[in-house]
Each structure stands twice: as structure tokens, then as C-alpha cells.
Amino acid sequence: MTYAVHAAGLHKRLGSTQALAGVSLELGDGITGLLGPNGAGKTTLMRVLATVLAPDRGTVRLLGRDPADRDDRPLIRGRLGYMPQEPGFHQRFTAFDFVDYVAILKEMTVRRERHDEVRRVLDLVGLAGVGQRRIKALSGGMRRRVALAQALLGDPRLVILDEPTAGLDPEQRLRFRELISRLAEDRCVLISTHQTEDVSALCRHLVVLNGGETVFAGAPRELAEVARDRVWLSDERSDAAELSWLTGDGRHRHVGHNPPPSAELVAPTLEDGYLLLLGGEPLSVAA
């Protein structure tokens, strides 16, 4: 089987930090979620896979080609859509100007065809009516959708989205899920997100990074299974479990290896598994 992404033994040092310490992964079609605490190396990994950053060691093959090869690189980039974690904009640009600018960088030189494509992707993300508004006048959620639109230019085969749902309201998140799930039917999509609900709802495959290493790779339900027989509800606060918090219905949820007295065992969620996997580190799932 040819994977859209095949990475082996990736190492990358950024200043004094070892951002990636031997990450390996293989991604096929469908949506893969990337989780990990702050500083886990998620953004570094995404930038390496987006060919923005070269690894110090290790090998990467994208869409069957080598990004380190001068001839392969433009072919990969021509079929790659990338939305960075903090997409920047020229403030005087309108949404249409910006996406048009990126379309030129994607070598779409025929003006008429390029403009049709810009209109298509703005329409896809629900911004057809605001193309002529300056980006500085758009809300944060709209700006992220403009950034998402540019990543979809040219119908890319590999789509890498760094925190695409940050700043989107619940309705926009649902629309995003609908759009991405439709896109991922015949391509490889990699997303990092703050929202474990997004992972549960969208992702067929899940990778968890911690300290620059892969600590989990599998289906979301398998991550939930990590916390099987390790999650309880009780009416009393207890320090016995590694993690416990007061839930909205007034009961205490405990995750860990030591059950509190008179607690009721409940089914684990993906978030429980994630917390247990990281040894009780606070939930902050985007670097």
C-alpha cells in the first residue's frame, strides 16, 4: 500500500529544544487527528510534513515522493494544501485578494481560471459573500476560514491543517466537520485540534505526541480503551485518583489507577484515555 505520508525516525531540534525525537508515522486516506500537550512537537511535525521545515534526521515521503529532492518538491507542493497554526495575512488584502495571491504561488497563472478557483474555495468555506471585504475587517473565525480556503486551492491530495477549528463557533465547527469529512473521502487530511470532540467526530486515525515522540497511534476508540476500568464517578471529592474534577451534574469524575471509595465505574471517553496516557498532565491538546 502506498501511504500519502510516510515518515520514519524524524528528528528536529529548534534552538535548545528537541522538538521531534524519532517520530515515525504512516498516513493513508481519511482524517488523522494529531493530539499532544503544549510543546509536544505537533506544529513542528506538521511544518516538516508541509515541507516548510526540513528535518535534521529521518526520512519523509509525501505522495510517494521525496521533499528533499529538488525535482520532486514542486510536484509535492502542487498537490499539498497547508493551513499554518497562525496564518498571516497582508492586512490591506481582501479575502479574495489573499486567496488569489496564494493561488499565484500555487502556479495558477491563467487569471480567469484562477479567479474561478478562488471563488470555488471561498464558496466551499461559506465565504462567497465576503470576498471583497478586507481581511482586517473580518472576525477571527472568518479569517480562519479564509486560511482554510487557501489550503483547499487546486483540490490538493494531501491536506495539513494546524488547529483549523480554533476560534470557530459551534455552528462553524459543525460546518467545518461536514466540509472536511466530505473532502477526506478520497484524500489524506491531517489535523491538529484543541477539540477532542472534533477527533471523536471526524478522525479515523489518531496520533498522540509527547516530548517529540509518538506515544499513541491508532483509532480514537482504542485511545478511549486505554482508560477502560480506570474512570469512576462519585459524590465525594477524593485525592486517590491521578485526576479528578467536579462535573456539571454535581458529581466528581476520577481518572487513574486508584478508585475512590464507593465510586461507580463508568465507560471511558477519548479524553479520559488521553489524560491517562499522558500521566495526568493537564488537558491542553495543541502546541
Add this chain to the structure above:
Amino acid sequence: MTTHVEAELLAAYASGDVDGAHAYSVEAHVVGCADCQAAVGRLLAPARLERGWADIEYRLDAPRAGPVESVLARIGVPAHLARLLAATPSLSMSWLGAVALTLAIAVLAAHQGERGLLLFLCVAALLPLAGVAAAFGRGLDPTFEVAVAAPFSSVRLLLLRTAAVLPTTIALAAVAALTLPGVGWTAAAWLMPSLGLTVMSLALATYLAPVRAFGAVTAAWLAIVVLSALDSGDRLAAFDGAAQIAFAVLAAGAAIVLALRQDQLDLGRTL
């Protein structure tokens, strides 16, 4: 009683087969006649109507060219490249205004004596370099990450922007040099160092982050300017004939290094 447009003429109008005068006269009637409007609607081929709407949308959406983009298009730069160049931070009006102001101050200093002339030569040599340093890179161009991930080569973008920034800034410096008080060819002595420093900085940027590379080259050159002046007793020693030849040779060597190592920029290793 209302006179309507003849059916034959209306059909010719709907298929686009009438001349301008007839089309105008049909339109003058149709805008005020609901019956003829409906008749035109029935006669128009759906494909033609769709093309018409697409044309309108296309014209409404078309990005408006700013002043820099318009100038570039007027001198023959292809429209899509003019768009990429117009987004260069160091081609913005505020940047060019700051360059003009800096040059004006340096010219005033040059009118005060040889020390001021040295200041002008250093400023004139370094301004194009600063413009190239600010043309493309992380933290300088807000769309940097997206640009690097696109198939348009980062090296090509950097060199295109360099090719736009250099003549613009050099032209401003040349105009300023014309106002210097009778110093002969010395008024142009900044040009070769400027070109040499720029190419050397670009070559060093394949090893270091561009801002660091440009900073290192600038610092090294200013140290040479001061040391050569102290050593020879001639304030303008770093701009004499031998220095000009040295810069030409160094620029050629740096260009070779840049050509050989351009992949480092395209892979985003240092940018």
C-alpha cells in the same frame, strides 16, 4: 397603445447578432417594458445567460491593483508576478518614504564635510541591502509559511523581489547622490559595495537566517570601513578603486555560492 420591439430584432438581440446602435435602441425600450423583458428572457440561451453572469462576477471580484502593482504592470511585468512583487514589505509606500527620508538626512550631513560624505556613502550602500533583507522571510512576510509550502520556489520569489527592490532603492539613492556637493565619481562609490554586500548577504542566508546574515555582513563591512579609515588616514579608503574591484570579485564568488546552495532556502532550512 405600446409599440414593442419586432420579434425578429429581439431574437437577433438575444443571440448577440445586432450592432451597437440597434442594441442600444433595443435596450432603451426593454428596460421600460416588462413584456419585452420577459420575451428576451425566453429567447436567451441559458448558457449565454450563465456566461453573462460569470462575466459580471469576474469583473466584480477581480482584485484592484494598488499603485506599486499598477506601475509594475505598466512597465511590462506579467500581472501575476506584479501581484507577488507588490506584496513585498520593502516596496510599500511607508518603506520607500522612510528610505527617502534617511537619504535626505544623509545628504544634509554630506554637505557638512567629509565625515558627512562617509555617512552618506555608508547609508546609500546599506539601504538597498536593508530592502532586500526585508523582502521575504519569516517574521517579515506575513504569508511566509504558506508561500514556502507552495510550488512557486522560495528562492525564485526572493530573487524576484530582490530584482524589484534593488533598482527601486538604488534609483532613490542615485537621485540623492546627484545633489551631493562636487565630489566627482565618489558620489557613486556606494554602488558596487551595495551590490556586493547584497549578494554576499544572500549567499550567507543559505547558512544563517536572512536577518542574521544581513546583520553579520553589515557589521563586518562597517568594521572594515572604520578600520581602513583609521589605518590609512583616508576616511573614504573603503570606497577607493581597489575596494570597488574587491567587491566585484566577492560578489561574483557569492553568486556562485548562492547558486550552489539555493536548495537550503527552498527547503526553509534558514528562512
